[in-house]
Amino acid sequence: MAIQKVGVVGCGLMGSGIAQVCAAAGFPTVVREVSGELVDKGLKGIEKNLSRLVEKGTITEVTKGEIRGRLKGTTSIEDLMNFDLIIEAIVEQLPAKRELFAALDKICPPSTIFASNTSSLTITEIATATKRPQRFVGLHFFNPVPVMKLVEVVRTIATDDAVYEEVAAFGAKLGKTAVRAKDSTGFIVNRLLVTYLLDAIRALEEGVGSIEDIDNSMKLGCGHPMGPLTLLDFVGLDTTYYISQIMFDEFKEKRFAAPPLLKRMVLAGWNGRKSGRGFYDYADPQKPKAMKC
Numbered sequence: 077m078a079i080q081k082v083g084v085v086g087c088g089l090m091g092s093g094i095a096q097v098c099a100a101a102g103f104p105t106v107v108r109e110v111s112g113e114l115v116d117k118g119l120k121g122i123e124k125n126l127s128r129l130v131e132k133g134t135i136t137e138v139t140k141g142e143i144r145g146r147l148k149g150t151t152s153i154e155d156l157m158n159f160d161l162i163i164e165a166i167v168e169q170l171p172a173k174r175e176l177f178a179a180l181d182k183i184c185p186p187s188t189i190f191a192s193n194t195s196s197l198t199i200t201e202i203a204t205a206t207k208r209p210q211r212f213v214g215l216h217f218f219n220p221v222p223v224m225k226l227v228e229v230v231r232t233i234a235t236d237d238a239v240y241e242e243v244a245a246f247g248a249k250l251g252k253t254a255v256r257a258k259d260s261t262g263f264i265v266n267r268l269l270v271t272y273l274l275d276a277i278r279a280l281e282e283g284v285g286s287i288e289d290i291d292n293s294m295k296l297g298c299g300h301p302m303g304p305l306t307l308l309d310f311v312g313l314d315t316t317y318y319i320s321q322i323m324f325d326e327f328k329e330k331r332f333a334a335p336p337l338l339k340r341m342v343l344a345g346w347n348g349r350k351s352g353r354g355f356y357d358y359a360d361p362q363k364p365k366a367m368k369c
Contacts (some may be wrong), residue, residue, distance in 0.1 A: 083156040087118025091165035093221025099147040115149035127163040165193040174205035181206040191215035208236035227252040276304035285368040305355040309348035
């Protein structure tokens with residue numbers, strides 16, 4: 077049966093973006109958070125994004141109203157009982173995800189497909205909290221969700237073929253390029269990206285080049301939109317450190333091990349843009365200055 081109604085759990089940066097693109101693609105969407113305050117914050121963020129699109133002429137005021145009309149917020153998990161697909165976008169912690177899906181498994185009909193937006197945890201391990209591993213997939217979006225054109229559709233060894241194809245088709249309906257990935261920690265993007273970012277830190281540690289020179293080399297030499305150290309600040313050094321630990325634990329390979337400098341910066345609270353400093357100082361966000369690491 078084709079996916080028609082979508083539930084999203086989590087209305088933070090990722091969850092609100094996922095809810096927005098689902099509603100914009102024509103799907104009635106309900107997004108759930110643990111408090112009314114967080115629901116309101118997420119919906120206000122969506123409202124701001126849609127208003128910006130109206131100002132740019134990308135959508136009309138009428139279209140904006142139609143999108144908002146398809147989108148509702150809730151704090152009750154029971155409001156997600158009758159949906160074709162539920163996408164989880166909560167904190168990147170295995171126990172929390174397993175607890176959520178175990179609860180959903182008890183109230184949702186057997187036909188509901190479950191999807192996790194995890195970027196690093198294995199889908200199989202999350203799915204074992206339910207009695208529907210054959211209807212469980214990974215659906216990994218990228219930040220900012222309304223802008224980024226990629227979604228990784230991840231299958232486990234237990235995922236039903238028809239379910240997998242239906243979710244891949246759903247990703248395309250959202251206007252995304254749906255790449256197919258197996259359930260291997262990090263999937264495709266982070267499997268390649270994390271090692272690149274960690275190597276950039278090692279290059280800095282070893283004195284290969286300065287922060288600015290490493291970033292400019294990859295921007296101007298390889299055509300990347302931003303250098304690896306700038307990208308680390310954007311993603312969050314704490315986030316990268318956490319993902320690297322998960323990947324090293326899975327593969328036991330040195331290339332996934334966090335460099336000492338990354339660990340020290342996270343311990344110092346230098347987590348990038350969100351904390352005001354990382355490899356760059358963001359006291360003036362328009363003119364970041366390279367730090368002395």
